[in-house]
Amino acid sequence: MASVVNSFSISGIDGYMVEVETDTIYGQPMVSIVGLGDMAVKEARERLQASLNSTSYDFPEMKIVINLAPSDIKKSGSHFDLAMAIGLLLQTKQLKVDNIHNYGFIGELSLNAKLRPCTGVLPMAIAAKKAGVKRLIVPQQNLKEASLVKGIGVYGFSTLQQVVAFLTGEKPYTPLLFDTEASVEPGDLLDFSEVQGQDALIEYILIAAAGGHNILMIGAPGCGKSMIAKRIPTILPSMTEEEALEVTKIYSVAGALKDRGSLIINRPFRAPHHNASTNSLIGGGNTATPGEISLAHNGVLFLDEIAEFDKKSLDALRQPMEDEAVTISRVKLTNTYPCNFMLVAAMNPCPCGYYGNDKCRCSDYEVLKYRQKVSGPIIDRIDIQKYVQPVDFMELSRYEKGRSSHELRERVEMARNIQQKRYAHIKKVNCNAQMTPPLIKEYCLLEPEGERLLRLAYDKFKYSARTFHKFLKVARTFADMDGADSIRKADVAAALMSRDLDKEYIDLLVI
Numbered sequence: 001m002a003s004v005v006n007s008f009s010i011s012g013i014d015g016y017m018v019e020v021e022t023d024t025i026y027g028q029p030m031v032s033i034v035g036l037g038d039m040a041v042k043e044a045r046e047r048l049q050a051s052l053n054s055t056s057y058d059f060p061e062m063k064i065v066i067n068l069a070p071s072d073i074k075k076s077g078s079h080f081d082l083a084m085a086i087g088l089l090l091q092t093k094q095l096k097v098d099n100i101h102n103y104g105f106i107g108e109l110s111l112n113a114k115l116r117p118c119t120g121v122l123p124m125a126i127a128a129k130k131a132g133v134k135r136l137i138v139p140q141q142n143l144k145e146a147s148l149v150k151g152i153g154v155y156g157f158s159t160l161q162q163v164v165a166f167l168t169g170e171k172p173y174t175p176l177l178f179d180t181e182a183s184v185e186p187g188d189l190l191d192f193s194e195v196q197g198q199d200a201l202i203e204y205i206l207i208a209a210a211g212g213h214n215i216l217m218i219g220a221p222g223c224g225k226s227m228i229a230k231r232i233p234t235i236l237p238s239m240t241e242e243e244a245l246e247v248t249k250i251y252s253v254a255g256a257l258k259d260r261g262s263l264i265i266n267r268p269f270r271a272p273h274h275n276a277s278t279n280s281l282i283g284g285g286n287t288a289t290p291g292e293i294s295l296a297h298n299g300v301l302f303l304d305e306i307a308e309f310d311k312k313s314l315d316a317l318r319q320p321m322e323d324e325a326v327t328i329s330r331v332k333l334t335n336t337y338p339c340n341f342m343l344v345a346a347m348n349p350c351p352c353g354y355y356g357n358d359k360c361r362c363s364d365y366e367v368l369k370y371r372q373k374v375s376g377p378i379i380d381r382i383d384i385q386k387y388v389q390p391v392d393f394m395e396l397s398r399y400e401k402g403r404s405s406h407e408l409r410e411r412v413e414m415a416r417n418i419q420q421k422r423y424a425h426i427k428k429v430n431c432n433a434q435m436t437p438p439l440i441k442e443y444c445l446l447e448p449e450g451e452r453l454l455r456l457a458y459d460k461f462k463y464s465a466r467t468f469h470k471f472l473k474v475a476r477t478f479a480d481m482d483g484a485d486s487i488r489k490a491d492v493a494a495a496l497m498s499r500d501l502d503k504e505y506i507d508l509l510v511i
Contacts, residue, residue: 002067003090006104006133007083008124009068009075012335013249013290015120015127017104019069020080022087027063033084035068038076038287038332044109048084051113055161060092074333076287079118082107082137085160086167097167104133105163106142113160117141119255122248125149137163143176145252148245148263190231192408193401197391198224204386204498206408209235210415211477212431213470214321214343214381216306218500219388221353225346229302232344233269234405236300237416243298246338250297254290268299270341274308282316283337288328293320294337306345307373314378317343321381324434340434343382347374383433383470385501415480432473432480444472449489457496467502471495 002023009018031045052059066084068075083105089095108116117139125146128136135153138146143156155173157163165171208215217225244263251257272292283291320326324340349355350362351370423429475487475495
């Protein structure tokens with residue numbers, strides 16, 4: 001009768017249980033691993049034999065068949081090694097464990113029977129808890145990460161011999177003492193008080209942060225676009241425990257966790273270079289791994305010099321920006337990752353960057369061609385588009401600091417609290433930018449003067465339905481910043497002023 005040992009695998013960012021079935025058959029000595037495993041799984045037979053031969057355990061001179069069930073789902077990774085080794089020891093009577101179904105095993109074996117850390121341990125630990133596994137055995141380096149999941153016993157070991165000694169009761173387990181609480185990543189502390197001369201733009205940055213709106217900044221080099229973008233995470237509200245766990249799961253699957261024992265509590269800030277490929281931006285590769293848009297989930301995706309990005313890569317952002325999820329399909333597997341991010345983009349107004357200045361020598365054709373690098377559908381999905389003016393000498397020479405990030409964050413959190421209460425009964429809607437058309441009709445009620453102003457603008461500039469809805473969302477955020485129940489004329493006027501690329505002279509209409 002075949003031995004059965006529990007292990008786990010990953011689909012997207014979620015884990016699921018895999019039963020590792022091991023049996024020995026009289027025949028030519030060999031190891032056959034079935035169950036739709038990738039090359040890393042197939043190569044486990046060499047690691048398995050070498051690790052057992054390097055210890056006091058015997059490797060059977062028989063045909064060994066190992067099945068990873070369910071067998072109709074493709075699996076990848078080297079973390080099945082430990083479960084295979086335990087299953088083989090059980091099958092050959094070299095190990096006896098009562099209630100083996102209460103255990104789960106994750107870990108890669110070295111040729112010397114040492115346990116190496118694996119990626120994706122956090123979602124696999126969550127899957128173990130859901131499956132009713134009471135004890136989860138992982139490599140020592142993954143212990144803190146797996147211990148983030150409460151309600152399940154997690155044990156970390158460095159070698160296969162230590163695991164066997166624990167299972168047989170020969171050596172009691174000595175838990176390591178460590179702090180499993182979330183920690184703040186060290187780094188340079190950025191603050192909006194360092195930004196000077198951009199008070200008008202900062203108001204729209206506040207609106208973008210308060211409502212989760214995408215924003216594009218257009219301005220000459222050195223006017224402060226990148227400086228402001230890097231400070232946006234400092235005014236965003238803190239992540240909830242559910243959001244932090246979801247972000248940590250994505251980084252665990254991607255192998256990008258810097259500290260394996262702490263939840264990521266800082267909202268992600270991803271700033272890929274404009275030379276990034278479509279696969280690195282959206283996700284992909286042979287194993288359909290998460291891309292930058294998924295690593296920016298619940299945080300900020302900053303595309304500096306957005307006009308220099310490959311147009312095909314930018315256009316690939318259309319569907320993920322609408323669906324807040326991306327599905328990566330490959331021949332071997334298909335994974336779906338969440339990607340609810342706030343897009344912050346920056347670009348120059350022309351190839352030289354000094355359009356409208358005496359230094360600019362770009363022709364009208366060059367300017368038009370440069371701006372067309374960012375397609376209309378992408379521009380249409382960006383709620384706020386603002387020109388950034390250079391800072392004059394008097395502003396730069398001041399010694400007074402501007403408003404701090406702490407002060408701005410309080411205003412953002414106040415508006416977010418209003419939105420969270422408003423959408424508390426609606427799943428997957430936490431801010432105004434995520435409102436669906438039915439929600440817009442319900443919560444974006446216009447005062448008569450505001451409705452009249454918006455109608456004038458709509459008739460004059462022939463907006464698309466998506467742009468019209470985005471005006472309403474931004475206006476709703478302006479109203480929330482003041483705690484207003486309905487959208488006033490001033491809120492509509494401020495929202496109409498938020499899209500400088502759509503119109504240059506909207507202020508004439510407002511007057």
